[in-house]
Amino acid sequence: MTHNKDRVFWAGNETIAEAALRAGCNFYAGYPITPSSEIAALLSLRLPQTGGVFLQMEDEIAAMGAVVGGSLGGAKAMTATSGPGFSLKQENIGYAIMSETPCVIVDVQRGGPSTGAPTAPAQSDIMQARWGTHGDHSMIALTPGTPAEVYRETVRAFHLSEAYRTPVMLLIDEIIAHTTESFDIPTDEDLGPIHPRTWYQERYGANSFRPFHDFYQGKHIHITGLSHNERGFATTTPAIIQRGIEHLVNKIELNQKEIERNDTYMLEDAEIALIAFGSPGRASKEAVDIARAEGIKAGLMRIITFWPFPTATIRELVDKVRAVIVPEMNMGMLRGEVERAAMRRDVQLHGVNCVGGVPIEPQQVIDKIREVYRGL
Amino acid sequence: MAFNYANWLRQDLMPHIWCPGCGIGIVLKSAIRAMESLGWNQDTIGFVSGIGCTSRAPGYVDMNTLHTTHGRALTFATGLKMAAPDKNVVVMAGDGDSAAIGGNHLIHSCRRNINITMIIVNNEIYGMTGGQFSPTTPGGARAATAPYGNIDPGFDLCKLTIAAGATYVARGHVANGIYLERLIKGGMAHKGFAVIEVMSNCHTQYGRRNQHPDPAELIEHIASNAVMLTKWDKMTPEEKSGKYPIGVLHKETDKPEYCESFYKLQQHAQERVRDASRKIAEAEAMKPKREGAGGEPSEN
Numbered sequence: 001m002t003h004n005k006d007r008v009f010w011a012g013n014e015t016i017a018e019a020a021l022r023a024g025c026n027f028y029a030g031y032p033i034t035p036s037s038e039i040a041a042l043l044s045l046r047l048p049q050t051g052g053v054f055l056q057m058e059d060e061i062a063a064m065g066a067v068v069g070g071s072l073g074g075a076k077a078m079t080a081t082s083g084p085g086f087s088l089k090q091e092n093i094g095y096a097i098m099s100e101t102p103c104v105i106v107d108v109q110r111g112g113p114s115t116g117a118p119t120a121p122a123q124s125d126i127m128q129a130r131w132g133t134h135g136d137h138s139m140i141a142l143t144p145g146t147p148a149e150v151y152r153e154t155v156r157a158f159h160l161s162e163a164y165r166t167p168v169m170l171l172i173d174e175i176i177a178h179t180t181e182s183f184d185i186p187t188d189e190d191l192g193p194i195h196p197r198t199w200y201q202e203r204y205g206a207n208s209f210r211p212f213h214d215f216y217q218g219k220h221i222h223i224t225g226l227s228h229n230e231r232g233f234a235t236t237t238p239a240i241i242q243r244g245i246e247h248l249v250n251k252i253e254l255n256q257k258e259i260e261r262n263d264t265y266m267l268e269d270a271e272i273a274l275i276a277f278g279s280p281g282r283a284s285k286e287a288v289d290i291a292r293a294e295g296i297k298a299g300l301m302r303i304i305t306f307w308p309f310p311t312a313t314i315r316e317l318v319d320k321v322r323a324v325i326v327p328e329m330n331m332g333m334l335r336g337e338v339e340r341a342a343m344r345r346d347v348q349l350h351g352v353n354c355v356g357g358v359p360i361e362p363q364q365v366i367d368k369i370r371e372v373y374r375g376l
Numbered sequence: 377m378a379f380n381y382a383n384w385l386r387q388d389l390m391p392h393i394w395c396p397g398c399g400i401g402i403v404l405k406s407a408i409r410a411m412e413s414l415g416w417n418q419d420t421i422g423f424v425s426g427i428g429c430t431s432r433a434p435g436y437v438d439m440n441t442l443h444t445t446h447g448r449a450l451t452f453a454t455g456l457k458m459a460a461p462d463k464n465v466v467v468m469a470g471d472g473d474s475a476a477i478g479g480n481h482l483i484h485s486c487r488r489n490i491n492i493t494m495i496i497v498n499n500e501i502y503g504m505t506g507g508q509f510s511p512t513t514p515g516g517a518r519a520a521t522a523p524y525g526n527i528d529p530g531f532d533l534c535k536l537t538i539a540a541g542a543t544y545v546a547r548g549h550v551a552n553g554i555y556l557e558r559l560i561k562g563g564m565a566h567k568g569f570a571v572i573e574v575m576s577n578c579h580t581q582y583g584r585r586n587q588h589p590d591p592a593e594l595i596e597h598i599a600s601n602a603v604m605l606t607k608w609d610k611m612t613p614e615e616k617s618g619k620y621p622i623g624v625l626h627k628e629t630d631k632p633e634y635c636e637s638f639y640k641l642q643q644h645a646q647e648r649v650r651d652a653s654r655k656i657a658e659a660e661a662m663k664p665k666r667e668g669a670g671g672e673p674s675e676n
């Protein structure tokens with residue numbers, strides 16, 4: 001066996017920090033909060049080494065403001081947070097959406113509401129990621145489930161944020177954040193080229209309502225969170241306001257094909273489909289193996305791009321199976337979306353819901369598969 | 377010769393939203409003159425604000441402008457400054473924007489001593505939202521949310537920012553734009569966090585409720601309570617009552633500026649990386665070359 005210099009032994013938070021640097025991230029602003037803090041600690045060490053900026057601000061509101069300011073100054077900027085910190089960021093996340101400022105927001109999900117269970121895993125911020133800030137908009141949120149995938153999706157988050165000129169959320173849970181595993185760092189070929197901001201400015205004009213420029217590029221640009229016209233200046237003209245909001249939604253929803261990513265396992269002939277994201281995806285995969293050994297035709301769809309939601313893909317899937325089971329660490333946020341996607345089709349829909357702050361075990365999933373199978 | 381503002385304004389965006397007679401325009405013009413007299417090029421200026429009447433100023437000036445969220449201007453400005461530290465960042469915001477919802481960011485920006493100029497237009501009221509009391513509304517004054525008179529004690533923004541670590545703190549008022557320009561210019565030329573508090577008039581929301589509905593008369597009232605610092609220092613507490621000092625109230629030049637401190641930290645971090653790689657290379661060179669061992673050592 002030859003020595004593999006790309007093999008690493010990292011926890012998810014470490015992976016995110018290193019992958020961000022690989023993606024060209026040169027600006028971080030944050031505020032400490034469990035279970036995301038290691039990302040900040042690592043970047044406080046690494047960013048100055050690579051000529052980047054690290055800021056620990058006075059709160060998460062300030063951190064999110066600084067990230068938008070940094071991005072407008074030309075930086076590839078990110079922040080990371082959890083629970084209450086994610087709530088505090090919401091107003092300025094809306095600003096980033098409205099002002100079409102690229103940035104990456106990592107949310108390491110922990111138990112809530114409020115201070116909740118700070119050191120325990122959860123997946124209950126997925127709706128807040130979509131709808132946490134007021135007003136109409138779309139959202140890109142990625143939910144990787146394996147270490148190499150966390151790496152790849154972190155890099156992709158930066159790409160998508162600049163291509164679609166919008167904040168991109170990367171959501172993991174505490175289990176992924178703190179489980180140390182060995183994996184191979186994706187190669188340059190796997191990741192694809194990494195481009196400077198100017199490349200995106202030249203190429204992705206169509207995804208922008210107002211011209212895509214940063215500060216100090218000679219354009220004297222104006223940025224506002226007010227509804228604005230195509231030059232960026234505030235407007236109260238209903239038709240322009242309407243066009244602006246439609247643009248914020250359409251630039252993402254109409255390009256869903258390019259953004260969507262799922263992982264499927266043994267779905268071809270499945271009668272029972274599991275739909276999961278993040279760490280419950282792994283328990284689900286194991287449960288599929290056990291079910292198959294027992295002769296139950298189970299399969300798994302693991303969602304990697306959670307928003308925009310893979311509605312069409314799921315609609316197709318539910319047409320082919322007799323039952324769907326959704327294991328998730330919340331009270332049914334994904335299940336609700338699956339139900340919406342299924343549009344009252346004649347399919348059974350079940351959940352495995354764990355909100356006690358412990359991971360979902362394969363046993364819980366296989367128990368549910370057997371129960372559903374008996375009732376088919 | 378009269379100053380030509382044409383180069384500095386987005387004239388196609390006029391008329392502006394401010395009430396006739398509002399002091400904000402005087403402050404903005406003073407800031408523009410200060411920028412020009414410092415020889416600043418428009419493209420090297422980041423002009424940032426929050427939300428409020430004052431914070432509408434960036435929309436009208438021809439440079440890189442950023443109209444952010446209520447209270448958060450300094451957070452965006454800090455990010456912008458750190459991403460491009462060679463550019464000039466100026467923030468302009470109202471008293472509510474700066475000292476109520478944005479109070480935390482104000483004191484922490486002072487503490488960092490980051491090279492940003494902060495112009496606070498203090499009209500002692502929330503103008504844009506209809507005249508609610510702010511953290512600088514005088515005791516007893518009427519406001520939309522203080523129909524019985526304001527019982528909230530106010531901040532002295534200059535004392536607050538001096539205590540929090542700002543290294544240039546000045547106060548002026550809108551009755552003397554020439555002097556105001558000088559104070560702002562001093563702040564812009566200063567390396568470190570500079571605060572210029574400008575006492576201004578909101579006759580529409582404040583004056584109307586407090587016996588000064590006429591703008592000129594309110595501006596005169598504001599000016600009549602101002603005392604030059606040199607004179608202020610010699611006054612008794614009784615004489616000071618109801619008055620306020622103007623001038624450069626605080627200036628220090630030996631405190632480290634934040635961007636510079638961060639630059640030094642970067643240099644240090646990079647030096648340590650170079651040291652470590654040198655040591656690794658040296659250790660590699662010392663390793664005895666084993667004959668015939670061939671290739672990299674195996675993982676096990």
Ligand SMILES: Cc1ncc(C[n+]2csc(CCOP(=O)(O)OP(=O)(O)O)c2C)c(N)n1
Binds near residue numbers: 427428501502503505
């Ligand atoms: C988070 C948030 N809360 C409240 C408001 C409403 N709001 C807009 S401007 C303003 C106060 C304006 O007063 P000030 O900052 O003193 O500026 P002025 O209008 O007097 O220049 C408020 C409360 C808002 N825009 N955002």
Ligand code: SF4
Binds near residue numbers: 395398430499578
């Ligand atoms: S409401 Fe007051 S602060 Fe606002 S523009 Fe009118 S006078 Fe100026």
